[in-house]
Amino acid sequence: MMTKNTETAMQLIDHLSTAVLLFDRDLRLCSINSAGEHLLSVSQRRVSGQRPDEILPNSPFFAEAIKRSLESGSICIEHGIDLTLQNEQSITVDCMITPIIDGEKYTEVVVELVDSNSFIRVMREANLQAVHDAAKISVRGMAHEVRNPLGGIRGAAQLLERELNNSELTEYTKIIISEADRLRNFIDRMLTPNVHPDITRFNIHEILEYVVGVVVAESDTGLNLTRDYDPSIPDIHADREQIIQAVLNLLRNAVQAIDENGTICLKTRTQRKVTIQNKLHKLILRIEIIDNGPGIPPDIESGVFYPMVTGRSEGTGLGLTIAQSLIQSHGGLIEYERKQEKTCFRILLPLEAGNG
Ligand SMILES: Nc1ncnc2c1ncn2[C@@H]1O[C@H](COP(=O)(O)OP(=O)(O)OP(=O)(O)O)[C@@H](O)[C@H]1O
Numbered sequence: 344m345m346t347k348n349t350e351t352a353m354q355l356i357d358h359l360s361t362a363v364l365l366f367d368r369d370l371r372l373c374s375i376n377s378a379g380e381h382l383l384s385v386s387q388r389r390v391s392g393q394r395p396d397e398i399l400p401n402s403p404f405f406a407e408a409i410k411r412s413l414e415s416g417s418i419c420i421e422h423g424i425d426l427t428l429q430n431e432q433s434i435t436v437d438c439m440i441t442p443i444i445d446g447e448k449y450t451e452v453v454v455e456l457v458d459s460n461s462f463i464r465v466m467r468e469a470n471l472q473a474v475h476d477a478a479k480i481s482v483r484g485m486a487h488e489v490r491n492p493l494g495g496i497r498g499a500a501q502l503l504e505r506e507l508n509n510s511e512l513t514e515y516t517k518i519i520i521s522e523a524d525r526l527r528n529f530i531d532r533m534l535t536p537n538v539h540p541d542i543t544r545f546n547i548h549e550i551l552e553y554v555v556g557v558v559v560a561e562s563d564t565g566l567n568l569t570r571d572y573d574p575s576i577p578d579i580h581a582d583r584e585q586i587i588q589a590v591l592n593l594l595r596n597a598v599q600a601i602d603e604n605g606t607i608c609l610k611t612r613t614q615r616k617v618t619i620q621n622k623l624h625k626l627i628l629r630i631e632i633i634d635n636g637p638g639i640p641p642d643i644e645s646g647v648f649y650p651m652v653t654g655r656s657e658g659t660g661l662g663l664t665i666a667q668s669l670i671q672s673h674g675g676l677i678e679y680e681r682k683q684e685k686t687c688f689r690i691l692l693p694l695e696a697g698n699g
């Protein structure tokens with residue numbers, strides 16, 4: 344029977360984000376925590392009693408390191424080991440192997456594994472947060488400066504309109520007035536500090552389809568767009584307008600990046616146990632906007648989430664800054680990845696109690 348202490352210890356280990364595996368002296372698996380099951384894509388029930396080379400048959404290094412550590416009785420630490428899982432997926436981990444000694448004999452080995460990429464992501468994320476805070480200040484400053492002359496521009500256009508009796512020319516003054524109004528509304532929204540988000544419950548695919556509709560209407564050549572949706576994703580609780588705006592900014596960028604042979608894929612998935620903004624979430628939603636265009640120009644890649652960083656002559660460089668800001672205010676994050684000639688912008692959004 345489990346004592347109260349052992350039970351608490353097991354619960355604690357199960358809540359760690361580090362994968363922990365315990366092998367006995369014969370190198371048979373006695374225990375694996377939830378993070379371990381998730382990282383290695385196995386279930387405790389199936390791998391219990393198996394040896395390291397049975398759990399990961401395509402990663403002989405893993406079994407050898409555990410054997411060596413047990414034989415030598417010394418702790419072994421390895422960084423950046425590539426492991427191939429049974430489902431053929433590869434992961435890179437940092438690994439620590441600790442033999443446990445009882446009297447004279449080694450009785451068990453504890454193996455701790457941490458996904459190296461998650462550390463890289465957390466570091467990148469901390470950096471992004473700093474970038475984002477700086478961006479917010481400079482966008483607000485700029486917005487304030489732009490707002491002031493708008494009243495003058497609008498007033499002058501109105502006076503001009505009254506002077507012009509020619510209806511053809513008033514077409515232009517009307518554009519000046521309506522665009523000045525649109526810009527002012529936009530700036531007012533940006534300057535209002537954190538207007539209460541209007542949280543409702545909705546299906547993410549309904550939003551994605553709405554955004555696709557807008558982008559298709561804007562394009563005069565049509566779009567080669569594929570969908571890879573996970574239909575089992577639960578409804579999310581979020582500000583509908585803000586999520587639309589964020590996805591729209593990313594999808595427009597993708598459309599602008601591709602040529603006539605380009606393709607865009609919209610992909611949705613859930614993912615368990617993800618840390619965003621230093622908070623561990625049980626379940627998150629991943630929305631990926633993937634295009635096969637050339638990717639972000641290298642000279643602007645590192646600062647692309649800053650305001651006014653643009654690679655397009657007609658771009659304002661605000662699309663990504665605004666999208667990042669909206670998603671971060673939902674406790675989420677937007678990541679950029681360039682892999683196998685594909686450009687991927689990934690929205691991560693918490694999907695859990697109160698939001699799922
Ligand atoms: N999918 C993409 N593929 C290639 N480059 C991209 C992609 N998305 C963004 N970029 C690059 O990042 C830059 C910044 O994007 P961002 O949306 O912030 O501003 P913008 O598109 O230039 O202007 P706007 O404010 O009108 O959106 C773009 O100008 C482009 O060079």
Ligand SMILES: [Mg+2]
Pocket residue numbers: 592595596658661662663
């Ligand atoms: Mg843009």
